[in-house]
Amino acid sequence: MRFLFIMILSFSLNALADMEHISGQGSMPPSKELSASRSCFQEIAEEGCGHPIEDQEYFHTCLSDKISELSSNCQNFFGRLYGKKK
Amino acid sequence: MKKLTVLILLMSLMSTACNKSDGSDDAGTFYDASIYGEYTVDDPVPTEALNFETNVTLVNFTDAQRDKMNKAIEIVKLVVATDEFKNRILNYTYDGKKQFVDNGGYTNGQIYQLILNAAETLQPSKNNVMDAEVQLYYEATNVVGYTYPNTKRIWVNTKYFNSYTPAGVAHNLFHEWLHKIGFTHAVNYSSSRDSSVPYAIGRIVGDIGRNFL
Numbered sequence: 308m309r310f311l312f313i314m315i316l317s318f319s320l321n322a323l324a325d326m327e328h329i330s331g332q333g334s335m336p337p338s339k340e341l342s343a344s345r346s347c348f349q350e351i352a353e354e355g356c357g358h359p360i361e362d363q364e365y366f367h368t369c370l371s372d373k374i375s376e377l378s379s380n381c382q383n384f385f386g387r388l389y390g391k392k393k
Numbered sequence: 394m395k396k397l398t399v400l401i402l403l404m405s406l407m408s409t410a411c412n413k414s415d416g417s418d419d420a421g422t423f424y425d426a427s428i429y430g431e432y433t434v435d436d437p438v439p440t441e442a443l444n445f446e447t448n449v450t451l452v453n454f455t456d457a458q459r460d461k462m463n464k465a466i467e468i469v470k471l472v473v474a475t476d477e478f479k480n481r482i483l484n485y486t487y488d489g490k491k492q493f494v495d496n497g498g499y500t501n502g503q504i505y506q507l508i509l510n511a512a513e514t515l516q517p518s519k520n521n522v523m524d525a526e527v528q529l530y531y532e533a534t535n536v537v538g539y540t541y542p543n544t545k546r547i548w549v550n551t552k553y554f555n556s557y558t559p560a561g562v563a564h565n566l567f568h569e570w571l572h573k574i575g576f577t578h579a580v581n582y583s584s585s586r587d588s589s590v591p592y593a594i595g596r597i598v599g600d601i602g603r604n605f606l
Contacts, residue, residue: 325572326539327595328582333553333561336603344604360467363443363474388604390438390476 347381431502434480441509441521445473449566452528452546458554462527465562468602469523472563479505481597487588494588495578504576504590513573515545525570529554538565540572547573560606564599568592 335341352358354376356369367389374382374391385391432439447466451459472478482505487494491501499507510519526546538549547569554562571591578589586592 324539324541325569325577325591326580327537327565327568327591328535333557333564335558336606340603341606344606359471359474367438367443367474384604388475388477388601390480 347384350377350381432483432505434483438474438476438479443474444521445470446522448522448524450526452526454529458529461559461562464559465566468559468563468605469567469598471605472598472601475601477601478597482594485593493590493593494585496590497576507574514575523570525573538569540569558606560599560602563602564595567598568595
């Protein structure tokens with residue numbers, strides 16, 4: 308009887324919860340991908356735009372002005388991420 | 394024995410009732426179609442996305458875990474401010490249509506707006522702030538995190554948290570927070586569940602978040 312009670316309790320609690328199960332989201336990106344994004348943020352920081360973590364609005368405005376001065380890889384990177392075009 | 398039967402009956406009823414109140418109908422209680430326009434991919438990122446804020450209380454964290462969660466929270470803000478986040482939500486397609494599964498009757502553009510509003514079911518002001526409490530726990534299961542409709546608290550399993558990147562943590566945090574603003578998904582796995590609002594948009598946050606590691 309106790310076993311039945313625990314089973315029902317466990318079922319009821321599960322039904323109430325909104326759970327997220329593993330879907331492999333936590334792994335580190337390949338080092339090539341990691342260094343590509345980091346070097347683009349480095350490039351734009353060197354243009355005087357800082358990092359979006361510091362001031363989003365300034366970063367966006369500055370990126371629009373400076374994007375044409377970045378390497379083509381980084382133009383593509385920021386074009387995809389922030390929709391900025393040369 | 395009688396008491397036990399009554400208790401079991403009561404619990405079953407409670408479970409059914411809570412599941413109902415947690416359903417997609419909930420999201421409909423705070424949406425006013427006359428207020429929201431439809432975003433398009435050509436629109437610039439709205440100011441609310443650039444100013445999206447967070448107010449997350451952390452419970453049961455060591456210093457290192459706190460650092461990781463704070464980084465994940467920063468990633469959430471950075472991701473919400475991107476065009477890619479907006480466009481991936483607006484363009485999300487399921488079954489040949491621009492839609493999410495378990496979308497509560499909302500279009501993709503309306504879901505984007507609801508995210509920016511950040512009006513949690515239990516804290517319904519549209520304050521543009523992701524409000525939550527996060528508590529760590531350990532359990533040897535395949536559950537990364539969970540929450541309940543009647544609390545602002547989100548529980549995150551250290552079995553995964555400790556090895557995840559901050560982008561992976563941001564993915565899980567956003568998934569759980571999407572429940573807080575009223576979105577739900579099937580309890581059991583199906584391929585369509587991956588296209589529910591919490592699963593699909595959580596994944597978008599994790600993907601874009603990798604750019605900020």
